[in-house]
Amino acid sequence: MASHVDQGSLQAIFNSNENLRPVLQCVQVKPLASQQGGPERYRVVFSDVLNFVQSMLATQVNSVVLDDKLKRGVFVRLKSYQTNVVKNKRILIVLDLEVLEELGQSEKIGNPQALESKAEDVQPQSTTISGSGFYGNKPQPAAHHQVSSGINLKSSTSHANIYPIEALSPYGHKWTIKARCTNRSDIKTWHNKNGEGKLFSVNLLDESGEIRGTGFNDQCDALYDVFQEGGVYYISSPCRVQMAKKQFTNLNNDYELTFERDTVVEKAEEQNGVPQVRFNFTGIGDLQSVEKDTTIDTIGILKEVSDTSEIVSKTTSKPYSKRELTLVDNSNFSVRLTIWGNSAITFDAMPESVIAFKGVKVSDFGGRSLSLLSSGSMTIDPDIDEAHKLKGWYDAQGKNDTFSSHAGMGGSMSAAGGRMDPLKSIINVKEENLGMSENPDYFSMRATIIYVWQENFAYPACLSPDCNKKVIQIDEGQWRCEKCDKTHPNPEYRYILSVNVSDHTGQIYLSCFDDVGKMVMGMSADQLVELRDNDSIGLGNAFLEASCKTYVFKCRAKMDNFQDQQRVRYQVINASPLNYSAECSKLSEMIKSYSMA
DSSP: OGGGSOTTHHHHHHHOOSOOOOEEEEEEEEEEOOOTTSOOEEEEEEEOSSEEEEEEEOGGGTHHHHTTOSOTTBEEEEEEEEEEEETTEEEEEEEEEEEOGGGOBOSOOSOOEEOBOOTTSOOBOOOSSOSTTOTTOOOOOOOOOOOOOOOBOOOOOOOSOEEOGGGOOTTOOBOEEEEEEEEEOOOEEEEETTEEEEEEEEEEEETTEEEEEEEETHHHHHHTTTOOTTOEEEEESSEEEEEOOGGGOOSSOSEEEEEOTTOEEEEOSOOOSSOSOOOOBOOGGGGGGSOTTOEEEEEEEEEEEOOOEEEEOTTTOOEEEEEEEEEEOTTSEEEEEEEEHHHHHHOOOOTTOEEEEEEEEEEOTTSOEEEEEEEEEEEESOSSHHHHHHHHHHHHTGGGOOOEEGGGTTSHHHHTTBTTBOBOOHHHHHHTTTTOSSSOEEEEEEEEEEEEOOSSOEEEEOOSTTTOOBOEEEETTEEEETTTTEEESSOEEEEOEEEEEEETTEEEEEEEOHHHHHHHHSSOHHHHHHHHHHOHHHHHHHHHHHTTOEEEEEEEEEEEEETTEEEEEEEEEEEEEOOHHHHHHHHHHHHHHTOOO
8 A cells, every 4th residue: 555655745745845746644633622612623644654744634624524534544635735834843734635535544554753844944833733642742832922012014025934824823933824805894992991992803814714803003003004805915923813702703713813013914916816705605594593693604685775774872872874685595585684884874786686795693583684793794796606596596587486584484384384494283392302402493383372371471671772671660760771771760561471372282381572472462561561550350351362362373492491490491483363264275285185086
């Protein structure tokens, strides 16, 4: 088998500027520790019989490990890679490879020695692979580097040591990345008890991955106009690499950059060779299976555009512009997507345009809706395969189709067996253990209300728009909201109903919030509280009137903790009265399916 390996090729890779594609043997594969929720990373040791080298796989080639193709003893051809030197040890960052399955699997060939670095090797930053725990290595302490100060904007065109974004880590020394700015945020300011300041952020992309970079105060002034969306830049240390604050970024990277005063930023003369943007689309029809608050990319045909409106932030009391878009795709579903700020004001795309969104947040408000994050971006009529296919479908048939809204998934359409919202009987829900897994389960059920729990059916809520938090009565005519830091003369009561429903297979308790509660009770929570306080007979009649009515409930099942015990909570997202005509048609079709003719 040794004849299949390009012996001595590892030495040639580090000593030559040529793009060699050597055949090597894999002698070790181990997972690397990654940030919670971040992508898996793997370290691999490759041998050319004479030498071995420690390597790290870029996340885009993780599939060869996950598919059990890359394992100890197999042979591979390296197709794309970067060479590094870490703590006087040579490291490979593998961006692309091919597993040569036809060569099979073999025990380690020969007795390869660690590939020694030379004195003239440049010593760049450590990558996410540390020196400890590697094949043939002894543990060594991580090096630390103190950053100096002062912003530099250079114009040199020689960058001999370009690193992939995938290789950046907090233990870095000297490095340079070449990346495209795919998004630049507006300048944001803050004021608090510790002072005030401003910042901006950019999303940077190369062929290995993406990373977010942020500039504060002086760095914001110096670099904001340097970065332009779509431009390609060289960015060189000193520049702090730190753990990413996932609440502020939608990028798939454990780390993020903070620009320092000596960070070197230079616009590249050669703007090609760097990807424009990287999408990982989720179809509109698949949104029901996506967890709330997940950040995704999506693409769709612009069906409707609302006028710009303005809301006032609950926390800062500042006004924000918003605009709502309706998108559709070939799943025959539509979704409402909200854009904010300057993006909302300057939005000028025409209906029936194709728009690709990167970095939108999934909400369960009204079923499923989307919101473009400040770190996200949108591209109108992008020149990508997905956009061309979507436009072709829409022009051929989509413009005449009828689309189902996620906001209406609790209606008769869901009862008819919506693709992401199947109709279940109560016994199905219990026997299939819906809600027992990590992710919530969504389903519809056709059931009749047997009993509405009359204790604690509502709570006093804040009057501030979109707040809905519980308020506390501190004095007569004074209701305090801790979140808004406001006092109101009276609250607005909102439903938190618990209802027992039944079908032909059993009974189950469902939790209903305000919108569903109004439908079930036929009045607002304020009106029902008024009956509670002044008319006990009227209150009893109201609960009696709500019973023995049949609805189609769209539900969410998720594990919950109550008094230190775990239980499944079934929450009603929305509900609709039974559509007898649609149900009869459905039963008729079901009967026909059993016909023996």
